[in-house]
Structure formats: C-alpha cells, structure tokens
Amino acid sequence: MATIAAQPEGTGTPPARAAAPAQPFSPPSVALTTLGLALASFMQVLDTTIANVSLPTISGNLGASANQATWVITSFAVSNAIALPLTGFLTRRFGEVRLFTWATMAFVVTSLLCGISQSMGMLVTARALQGFVCGPMYPLTQALLLSIYPAAKRGQALALLAMVTVVAPIAGPILGGWITDNYSWEWIFFINVPIGVFAAWVVSRQMKGRPERTERPKMDYIGLATLVLGVGALQIMLDLGNEKDWFQSTEIVVLTIVAVIALAVFVIWELTEKDPIVNLRLFRHRNFAAGTVAMVMAYAAFFAIGLMVPLWLQRNMGYTAIWAGFATAPIGVLPILLTPLVGKYATRFDLRLLASFAFIVMAFTSFLRAGFNLDVDFQRVAVIQLIQGLGVALFFMPVLTILLSDLEPHEIAAGSGLATFVRTLGGSFAASLTTWAWNQRTTIHHARLTEHLPAYDDGLREMATRLGQGDLTRGALLLNQEISQQAAQIGFNEIFHLLGIIFLVVIAFVWFARPPFAAKGPRPVGGDH
Numbered sequence: 001m002a003t004i005a006a007q008p009e010g011t012g013t014p015p016a017r018a019a020a021p022a023q024p025f026s027p028p029s030v031a032l033t034t035l036g037l038a039l040a041s042f043m044q045v046l047d048t049t050i051a052n053v054s055l056p057t058i059s060g061n062l063g064a065s066a067n068q069a070t071w072v073i074t075s076f077a078v079s080n081a082i083a084l085p086l087t088g089f090l091t092r093r094f095g096e097v098r099l100f101t102w103a104t105m106a107f108v109v110t111s112l113l114c115g116i117s118q119s120m121g122m123l124v125t126a127r128a129l130q131g132f133v134c135g136p137m138y139p140l141t142q143a144l145l146l147s148i149y150p151a152a153k154r155g156q157a158l159a160l161l162a163m164v165t166v167v168a169p170i171a172g173p174i175l176g177g178w179i180t181d182n183y184s185w186e187w188i189f190f191i192n193v194p195i196g197v198f199a200a201w202v203v204s205r206q207m208k209g210r211p212e213r214t215e216r217p218k219m220d221y222i223g224l225a226t227l228v229l230g231v232g233a234l235q236i237m238l239d240l241g242n243e244k245d246w247f248q249s250t251e252i253v254v255l256t257i258v259a260v261i262a263l264a265v266f267v268i269w270e271l272t273e274k275d276p277i278v279n280l281r282l283f284r285h286r287n288f289a290a291g292t293v294a295m296v297m298a299y300a301a302f303f304a305i306g307l308m309v310p311l312w313l314q315r316n317m318g319y320t321a322i323w324a325g326f327a328t329a330p331i332g333v334l335p336i337l338l339t340p341l342v343g344k345y346a347t348r349f350d351l352r353l354l355a356s357f358a359f360i361v362m363a364f365t366s367f368l369r370a371g372f373n374l375d376v377d378f379q380r381v382a383v384i385q386l387i388q389g390l391g392v393a394l395f396f397m398p399v400l401t402i403l404l405s406d407l408e409p410h411e412i413a414a415g416s417g418l419a420t421f422v423r424t425l426g427g428s429f430a431a432s433l434t435t436w437a438w439n440q441r442t443t444i445h446h447a448r449l450t451e452h453l454p455a456y457d458d459g460l461r462e463m464a465t466r467l468g469q470g471d472l473t474r475g476a477l478l479l480n481q482e483i484s485q486q487a488a489q490i491g492f493n494e495i496f497h498l499l500g501i502i503f504l505v506v507i508a509f510v511w512f513a514r515p516p517f518a519a520k521g522p523r524p525v526g527g528d529h
Helices: 029-048 054-062 072-092 096-115 120-133 135-146 150-183 193-205 221-240 250-272 280-284 286-315 321-347 349-369 378-393 396-404 409-450 458-466 472-511
Strands: 002-007 212-214
Touching: 002 120, 029 096, 029 150, 029 193, 029 472, 054 120, 054 150, 054 396, 072 096, 072 120, 072 135, 072 212, 072 221, 072 409, 096 135, 096 193, 096 212, 135 150, 135 396, 135 409, 135 472, 150 286, 150 396, 193 472, 212 409, 221 250, 221 409, 250 349, 280 286, 280 409, 286 321, 286 378, 286 396, 286 409, 286 472, 321 349, 321 396, 321 458, 349 378, 349 396, 349 472, 396 409, 409 472
Parallel strands: 002 212
Antiparallel strands: none
C-alpha cells in the first residue's frame, strides 16, 4: 500500500510521488476483495448479537450471576460506541487499508481472548477490547467498497453491505444458540479466528499498492476525553436503566448528569476546535444530515421490532429461543434474494421513493402486529416477518446512498463512522425505551383489567375454582397469569402501533434530501481536496 503524506496548504508543487494516477486504483480481483470485506463486516456485526442467547450458559460456566453476565453485552456496546466516531481521525492518521487490516486482526486476537477466558472479569475485559477494535471495521468496509467499484455499480456494493447489516443480527442468536447447545460457548468466539485471518489477508493482499493520503492530525485530548466519558456514561445508563428502575436510582441519575454534561461539552468543543477528533461539521451536508436522521429513526424502530418480537414469542406465546429464531428468521429471506436487483436497478429510480415505499411496508407490518392476540399462529408471525423483509431490502441501501451522496470522497469513512455511531445509539435507546414502555403499559393494563373484577363475586370464584381444578388458590394464580398475559399483549399492540407511526414520520425526513444521490468515488490522490 502506497502511503502519501498530506502536503501543507500553500506549498509549491507537490513532489512527484504525489502525482495523480491516470486511473483510480482497482484490486486484482474485485470479487475476492468484496468477499474479504463482506466476511469481516458480517463477522463483526454478527458478534453484536451472537452471545445474547448464550449468557445463561456463560454465567453458569464462569460462576457468575445473570446480572454480571449482561456486561458481556454491555462492555462490547460501550466500547464500540466510543470507537465508531473515531474512525475519521484514525483513517486520516493511518490510512483506510492499513487501519482495516489492523482492526480485523485485533478483532481476531480479542476474539481468541474471549474464548480462552477463565473468569467473567477476563471475558468482560476481552469483550470491551473486542468492541473497541472493531469500531472502524464497518465504516471502512463502506468506504473501501465504494472505492473499488465504478460509479454504475456502487449501489450494488452498498446493497451487499445492507444485506449484511440485516442478516447478521438475525443469524447471531440462532447460530449462537446452536453452537452453545451442540459444542461449547467458547466457539461463538473461536469461529472469528479463521474468518478474520482470511478477511484481513485477502484485503491486505488485494489492496496492496493502493495510494492513500495520510496526515498527522493533532490529538484532540479534550474531545477524546469528553467523548469517552459522555458516551460511556450514556451507554451504561441505557443498559442498566430498566434493571435499576431508571430515575428512581441514584446511579442512573448520576450517569445521566455525567452523560449530558460531557456530551454537551463534547459537541461545543468539536464544533469550535480547528482539528476535531470527530468532525461534526459533516452535518453541514444536507443529504448527510437528512439521511442520518432518517437512518437513526428507522433503524431504532427496526431494532425495537427485532427485540420485541422474539421476547413476545418467548414470554407470551411460550416459544423456545430456537423456535422464536425460526419464526423471526424469514425477515432475512427477501433482502438476500433482492439484494442483487436492488443494487443493480435502484439508482434508476428516485431513491426517496424507494425509501418511502420501504417505510410504508415497515409501517404496514407494524400495524398488522398491532392487531395480534394470544391465539396468533406461527405461520402468521412468519409471513409478516417475510413481508417486512421487502421493506428492509429497500430501506438500507437507498438511505445509505442518500446520506453518503454529498460527502467528499475523503469524508466518506468519517461520515460512515459518525452515521453508524448515532445509528448504534439509536438502537440502544430503542432497546431500553421499548422494554421499559412495554413493562409500564403491561402494569397499567393489568391494573385496569383487575380493578373491575369483584373479589367476592360468586361467579368469579367459581371460574377460578374450575381453572384450578378444584383448588381456588391455584385457580386464582392461573387467572392472574392470564390477565398478565392479556395486559402484556395490549401493551405489545400499543407499542407496534406507535412504531408504525414512526416509520411513516421518517418518510418526511427522507424528502429533505436533494438529488443527485450517486455516491462519490475516490479522487486521485494528490488532487484537490
């Protein structure tokens, strides 16, 4: 890989080695390079969910409590959220290919450390390191894919990445459960080793000799410190909120105050700093701002669906984790089948129309779920998941293309990292607020359903006795359980009605963007920036 240092502004003619190449760099095999990038991205996104269903086994094997085991997820999420917005700074310093290769190999090493952990403390530390080193991988995959495809095929590259974004989180719990049941939990981390080594080797070999512009930016220590403090406190607050009963807990109140103050200082500092560690000025681009807002809102709602449906199937419908996975998995079918077509033909249409249609489909399926009851069968759940897949297939690629369309080529990695960062925070907010809202609405509806039941009504006592097969106490417990399920179902339906409205609202933000929406390719190194 050829690295070219940035020249100070106002200097004379740059040296000969900075001369612009006649043609943009192209790897020996675009297909092989794409495979390496896609595998690395799939592996990284997969690891955000693959450990979720294995937590009971992990905590049991390592002698830890269930609450301690949740830090396996939290530590990864916190570190990943901190690292994502640093992508732009790290790319400027080390170059895209070098940073991608280093991050992928570091991910391999930290995955190995996770697998050989002998205590919960060691595993949580390894997961925190794993989350941090993989932060730049997804944004860099976007930037590198756009750089190796000609303009006419960049939509296909983004469609492929969109498919990875959708399929990997769905496959994670199913694959994690299967590996844990049939082998051991350590292998959910060990499988990253051969995949990561292969991906890093392929990309480094194929992209060898690619000219890259690097700089030595001044380290923004205040920006870095406030970012780490603010994002760390915010992510921990979101993860612990439900467990600690939110603002009834002093710990949550303190974390919130720290997060608000640190992030406020971070934003003000980064907007006024000459060389910020996170370039918030990217939001000056109209399409980037509109596309990012649309992406965050839609992804948060999509993430809430991905969380709510499996939980509902297991808590209310009595499904096992594996069967809940099977019922939700059809959402990935159409994105896989339609990706080549979306990538090839989407740019022939106004991408705002495609995204709007996608959000209408997502809203439609949300409203269908808002009509669920406790008698709904497996087939209906799976069919609605399948229909939602059409919206998912037409959602990610158009919105990604829109938000990247007015960035300069050297801003794409930073913009992708920033957009992925706020999208990740949106998912965290969705996860915490959705489960909190569901619990709250369930409690409210349980109270409403029971307040009209006369405690000493003979008919009610007779019904409870029949339910308990002659045992009044047992029958009363079963009756209360039935009321709780009905209350949870009403709360579930209300949340999905709200999610449907959110998808419709997102359409308005998409139409703030203005064409053209073609993602910009790389400029010759040494040219004007």
